[in-house]
Amino acid sequence: TIRHWIAEGMDIITGVPYVFQLLLRGWNLSHEPRGRYFAGGEPLRTSLSVSWRDKTGVPLRQEYGLSEGGIVSFGVGNSPSDSIGTPISDVFISIEHTNELIVYRQHAPAHYYFGENPSTFGACGQVWTGDLGYYKDGYYYLTGRSKSVIIVAGMKVTPLEIESAICLYEGIEEAAVMSMPDNVTGERPVAVVSGIRASAVYDLKLFLMSQLETYKIPKTIITLPSLPRTLSGKVDRQAIK
Numbered sequence: 001t002i003r004h005w006i007a008e009g010m011d012i013i014t015g016v017p018y019v020f021q022l023l024l025r026g027w028n029l030s031h032e033p034r035g036r037y038f039a040g041g042e043p044l045r046t047s048l049s050v051s052w053r054d055k056t057g058v059p060l061r062q063e064y065g066l067s068e069g070g071i072v073s074f075g076v077g078n079s080p081s082d083s084i085g086t087p088i089s090d091v092f093i094s095i096e097h098t099n100e101l102i103v104y105r106q107h108a109p110a111h112y113y114f115g116e117n118p119s120t121f122g123a124c125g126q127v128w129t130g131d132l133g134y135y136k137d138g139y140y141y142l143t144g145r146s147k148s149v150i151i152v153a154g155m156k157v158t159p160l161e162i163e164s165a166i167c168l169y170e171g172i173e174e175a176a177v178m179s180m181p182d183n184v185t186g187e188r189p190v191a192v193v194s195g196i197r198a199s200a201v202y203d204l205k206l207f208l209m210s211q212l213e214t215y216k217i218p219k220t221i222i223t224l225p226s227l228p229r230t231l232s233g234k235v236d237r238q239a240i241k
Contacts, residue, residue, distance in 0.1 A: 049081035083139040
């Protein structure tokens with residue numbers, strides 16, 4: 001269906017990154033696609049955005065939104081592919097000292113319909129997103145979820161940083177990093193990857209030594225033919241655990 005929309009010249013097409021990964025595998029359009037393409041729901045890997053531009057001739061950028069408040073920002077113009085761009089009209093993003101993104105907008109939700117979580121919503125239209133990030137040169141970037149931060153011997157590690165480093169290794173299609181208990185350090189990162197054989201794990205660890213501090217390198221790396229997914233196409237981290 002999405003391939004048909006591309007052929008028909010839809011103005012804007014969005015999807016989780018996995019959708020665009022699948023499109024590249026079977027790309028057979030005879031003409032350059034029109035419109036604008038945005039990946040959301042999960043961070044967009046630089047390798048995928050580069051492959052998309054090389055194959056299609058058009059950029060693939062990110063959009064950022066919340067179930068608790070709708071679309072927040074789009075990557076437009078010259079925004080880097082790894083940024084979530086700039087907020088849409090009448091939306092403002094603030095970054096707390098904890099690096100958590102707070103979204104301000106008119107008519108923001110005041111509470112959840114089911115259950116209560118008073119720390120999510122504020123009285124002045126703010127929504128605490130739980131997403132970590134930073135602002136640089138006019139654009140916003142995500143670095144992970146506050147709940148997914150791994151504390152290794154007192155030092156904070158974000159899975160996204162490790163996943164991005166792993167995906168630089170030749171052949172890696174996807175990576176998911178999560179925390180597991182450790183008797184010595186309290187927690188440790190564990191990685192599950194697709195695209196390489198188990199015999200290549202040792203070389204992958206050697207490669208990561210040039211990309212990451214030692215305490216960030218997963219001691220355990222598991223290879224799978226593909227990563228399990230939710231119905232929406234996101235990586236199913238609970239299934240991986």
